Amino acid sequence: MQPLANVxxxxxxxxxxxxxxxxxxxxxxxxxxxxxxxxxVSLDIRPGRFVVLVGPSGCGKSTLLMMMAGLQRPGSGTIxxxxxxxxxxxxxxxxxxxQEASLFPWLxxxxxxxxxxxxxxxxxxxxxxKAEEALKLVGLxxxxxxHPHELSGGMKQRVSxxxxxxxxxxxxxxxEPFAALDEQTRMTMGDELLRIWAATxxxxxxxxxxxxxxxYLADEVVVMSARPGRIVDTLQVQLPRPRxxxxxxxxxxxxxxxxxxxxxRKSA
Amino acid sequence: xxxxxxxxxxxxLARLAVILAIIAAWEAASRTGLVNPRLLPSASETLxxxxxLLGRAAVRNDLGVTAMEVLSAFALAVPLGCLxxxxxxxxxxxxxxxxxxxxxxxxxxxxIFLPMFILVFGVGFAQKVGFGFFSTxxxxxxxxxxxVESVRVEYLTVARxxxxxxxxxxxxxxxxxxxxxxxxxxxxxxxxxxxxxILAEMYASRDGFGHQIATWGENFQMPQLLxxxxxxxxxxxxxxxxxxxVETRCSHWRT
Numbered sequence: 001m002q003p004l005a006n007v008x009x010x011x012x013x014x015x016x017x018x019x020x021x022x023x024x025x026x027x028x029x030x031x032x033x034x035x036x037x038x039x040x041v042s043l044d045i046r047p048g049r050f051v052v053l054v055g056p057s058g059c060g061k062s063t064l065l066m067m068m069a070g071l072q073r074p075g076s077g078t079i080x081x082x083x084x085x086x087x088x089x090x091x092x093x094x095x096x097x098x099q100e101a102s103l104f105p106w107l108x109x110x111x112x113x114x115x116x117x118x119x120x121x122x123x124x125x126x127x128x129x130k131a132e133e134a135l136k137l138v139g140l141x142x143x144x145x146x147h148p149h150e151l152s153g154g155m156k157q158r159v160s161x162x163x164x165x166x167x168x169x170x171x172x173x174x175x176e177p178f179a180a181l182d183e184q185t186r187m188t189m190g191d192e193l194l195r196i197w198a199a200t201x202x203x204x205x206x207x208x209x210x211x212x213x214x215x216y217l218a219d220e221v222v223v224m225s226a227r228p229g230r231i232v233d234t235l236q237v238q239l240p241r242p243r244x245x246x247x248x249x250x251x252x253x254x255x256x257x258x259x260x261x262x263x264x265r266k267s268a
Numbered sequence: 269x270x271x272x273x274x275x276x277x278x279x280x281l282a283r284l285a286v287i288l289a290i291i292a293a294w295e296a297a298s299r300t301g302l303v304n305p306r307l308l309p310s311a312s313e314t315l316x317x318x319x320x321l322l323g324r325a326a327v328r329n330d331l332g333v334t335a336m337e338v339l340s341a342f343a344l345a346v347p348l349g350c351l352x353x354x355x356x357x358x359x360x361x362x363x364x365x366x367x368x369x370x371x372x373x374x375x376x377x378x379x380i381f382l383p384m385f386i387l388v389f390g391v392g393f394a395q396k397v398g399f400g401f402f403s404t405x406x407x408x409x410x411x412x413x414x415x416v417e418s419v420r421v422e423y424l425t426v427a428r429x430x431x432x433x434x435x436x437x438x439x440x441x442x443x444x445x446x447x448x449x450x451x452x453x454x455x456x457x458x459x460x461x462x463x464x465x466i467l468a469e470m471y472a473s474r475d476g477f478g479h480q481i482a483t484w485g486e487n488f489q490m491p492q493l494l495x496x497x498x499x500x501x502x503x504x505x506x507x508x509x510x511x512x513x514v515e516t517r518c519s520h521w522r523t
Contacts, residue, residue, distance in 0.1 A: 071428060071429055089428055089430065096426075098422060102425070105521040115430065115440075116430040118440070119436055119440070147521050
């Protein structure tokens, strides 16, 4: 007989890739004052959605992302992924893509991608096969033997994405992954990311400073304000997919970007 | 004629030419009597003496004693220094407390402690190894703290986000990230170590190559003394170059 605890609940927030943020607050103590980094933030992200967090510097968007990754504990409140609380990093549930300089420069691209698997003691041949598959997915087939210093900025971030995906977690968290790239590469990488997202069906939470990038990529844009860090608006981006460059100059796109900008101007 | 930019082979040849010129000048100065040959035996005479010395069992025995002392002191000071340096640097508080103290200790000339080592250990193997260890450990600790600080915090965050254990973080992130700086530390540590051991041998000893050099000096045996100097110089340079070669092989990613 099945014990009751093993029966999967029908709650959609318990499905693979669902993220549930409940009443999360965080206060940082500095020498002369307490800074409220996050104030009572609640957010539900359905599986497979592409959600972008935007807001001025200090609004706590990166802090919130690091909490989803289990790299920081909320001062109060809970974060659940696949219905279970996340209290420490769990690479089976969450892959993280950081800013540019996060690849290990002493490892080749494929060894970087294999790193999460090597930590878990996966056998060499299996590791290599999975790394090749992940590199192929991000469009870097044949570049596995190169070291990071032999790759362009965009290619390095492709390797980072491959590393985030290699364990096939339902959630991919991205902390300003394209911030260090030039404008053209950034646009190309956005399209590439959307292609990868469509191919894998991951839930993506993406932090950025760029409003254009936010609207271009997202199903849903979560706008945050600073001091205290909280959610001030959530926008549904109804633009059809695949997104194209022409949409950038359209009325829908402009209206959404203006709405975000007004929020940010108010709080900055 | 204009000079073309020098590269690889040309530079090496130029360096070799400088060395040969120095040896030629040395030979000429001694032979022509420009410098008293009793004070400066010629290069060829020194080289012949070196071959002669290496043929003597007593000299080879002294070299063996010194090598044992140097390697023992090195084998003790390097791992212990690395471990201490790592523990100090890994914790912000201990780094803040201890690092200035290390600079204090490092700034003291170690040779003034030599008489104390003789009083504690007597004249022998332990005194040499102890003093070699003492001469080396501070630079190893200090270099290791620098090496730990050279590890980017992003690398540690990546390791943490993939749930690396502390041992995995140490061996898969800290060690490779620190390796170029650590190898350089190893190289410099050997210079301090060799200096310490040989100094201890010259100061008070019954055997070892440093003791030989001191004796030749006191007895005004210039060919032997110069041959000994050349030998130690060659060994020290060879070790240094070996580590530098490993360094360049291990740090190709550092650009």
